[in-house]
Amino acid sequence: xxxxxxxxxxxxxxxxxxxxxxxxxxxxxxxxxxxxxxxxxxxxxxxxxxxxxxxxxxxxxxxxxxxxxxxxxxxxxxxxxxxxxxxxxxxxxxxxxxxxxxxxxxxxxxxxxxxxxxxxxxxxxxxxxxxxxxxxxxxxxxxxxxxxxxxxxxxxxxxxxxxxxxxxxxxxxxxxxxxxxxxxxxxxxxxxxxxxxxxxxxxxxxxxxxxxxxxxxxxxxxxxxxxxxxxx
Ligand SMILES: C[S@@+](CC[C@H](N)C(=O)[O-])C[C@H]1O[C@@H](n2cnc3c(N)ncnc32)[C@H](O)[C@@H]1O
Numbered sequence: 728x729x730x731x732x733x734x735x736x737x738x739x740x741x742x743x744x745x746x747x748x749x750x751x752x753x754x755x756x757x758x759x760x761x762x763x764x765x766x767x768x769x770x771x772x773x774x775x776x777x778x779x780x781x782x783x784x785x786x787x788x789x790x791x792x793x794x795x796x797x798x799x800x801x802x803x804x805x806x807x808x809x810x811x812x813x814x815x816x817x818x819x820x821x822x823x824x825x826x827x828x829x830x831x832x833x834x835x836x837x838x839x840x841x842x843x844x845x846x847x848x849x850x851x852x853x854x855x856x857x858x859x860x861x862x863x864x865x866x867x868x869x870x871x872x873x874x875x876x877x878x879x880x881x882x883x884x885x886x887x888x889x890x891x892x893x894x895x896x897x898x899x900x901x902x903x904x905x906x907x908x909x910x911x912x913x914x915x916x917x918x919x920x921x922x923x924x925x926x927x928x929x930x931x932x933x934x935x936x937x938x939x940x941x942x943x944x945x946x947x948x949x950x951x952x953x954x955x956x957x958x959x
Contacts, residue, residue, distance in 0.1 A: 740802060742900040743783070747805035750784050754847075759786075761875040761924035762846055765932050766790045768920065769873060775841040778865060780830040780858070781848030785810030788823050798840075800828035831857050835865045842871050847930075849876040850905040859910045859935075868939040872916065877930045878907035907931070 743750070766787065771777060773794045779787060782799030783806045791797055801807050807825055814820045828834055830845070831854060843862040849855045862872045880886045889903040896903050910933075911918070920934035 742898065743803040744805050747784065747803065747809050750806065750809070751786065755786055758847060758875075758925060758930075761930050761932060762787050762790055764922070764924050765844065765846060765873050765875050768932070768934065769842050769844070769871065771795055771842060776839070777842045777844060778833075778835070778840040778862075780828075780833070780843065780845045780862060781851065782807075782810060782825070785813040785820075785823070785825075787844070787846055788813060788820050789817060791823075793819060794822055796822055798824045798826065800826045800830065800833070802827065802829055831861055833861050833865050837864055838867045839865045840870060841867055842873060844873040846875045847901070849874055849910060850878070850903070851901045855905060855910050856913070859916075860913055863913060863916055863935070863937055866937045868937050870937050871919075872935040872937065874910070874933045874935075875924065875930060876905075876933070877901075877903060879904040907933075 769775075769777070771792060773792075773796070775795065777791065777795055777797045779797060779799045780801075782788075782801050783803075785799060788797065788799065788810070799807075799810060801810070804827060807827055810825055814823055814825070826834075830848065831852060843866045845858065845862060849858060852858045859872065859874070866872055880889055886904065893902045893904045913935075915938045916935040917938060918933065919936050920932065922932045924930050924932050
């Protein structure tokens with residue numbers, strides 16, 4: 728799989744640093760249907776802990792159900808400042824926490840969250856597969872990893888256009904030609920949904936469930952064992 732160089736990774740960070748104040752103007756409405764559908768399909772209740780990686784300016788926060796315990800992390804401080812302002816202006820978002828963190832090295836213990844969500848982030852980071860693996864690590868067994876992202880087109884014309892445009896889109900913080908296969912087939916992840924969202928259905932909503940770990944049958948207590956032996 729082709730990897731984005733560390734150089735382009737720095738360039739992408741630079742883009743979000745510089746244009747944090749303008750992000751909502753361009754990327755709120757156009758990506759909102761995907762955000763809405765991803766969150767409505769999470770089926771979360773107030774007890775669920777949600778981690779949003781690459782939370783940016785917090786455009787997803789008002790879409791969570793009231794009282795959802797959400798933590799948003801992002802690499803870019805200017806994007807997080809916008810998110811902080813959104814939370815301050817909206818009393819309904821008081822359950823949302825924020826932190827600066829690299830999504831490729833999340834500072835949480837294994838199995839910490841019920842849902843780990845990455846909206847429009849997979850094709851922004853230099854190592855997409857490592858991102859999804861890291862999301863899976865911090866997700867509880869039985870929990871969900873939710874991605875909304877544009878992946879490389881399967882048809883020849885579409886993929887030709889994407890390959891031509893990707894050197895340009897690198898400058899505005901993402902790539903268009905990431906093959907979906909690059910994030911599939913990770914151990915412990917079962918794909919439970921793969922749908923199309925947003926304008927011309929060019930983005931995908933992919934949901935994985937983290938396989939619950941193997942639970943050995945409990946050893947019978949000594950008393951139970953004796954009872955069984957007497958009964959037979
Ligand atoms: C396209 S924006 C998506 C923002 C938001 N999720 C949304 O729905 O609009 C991508 C975000 O990912 C963040 N990002 C890029 N690389 C990251 C990394 N390695 N760790 C955490 N966040 C990262 C950027 O700073 C930016 O805020």
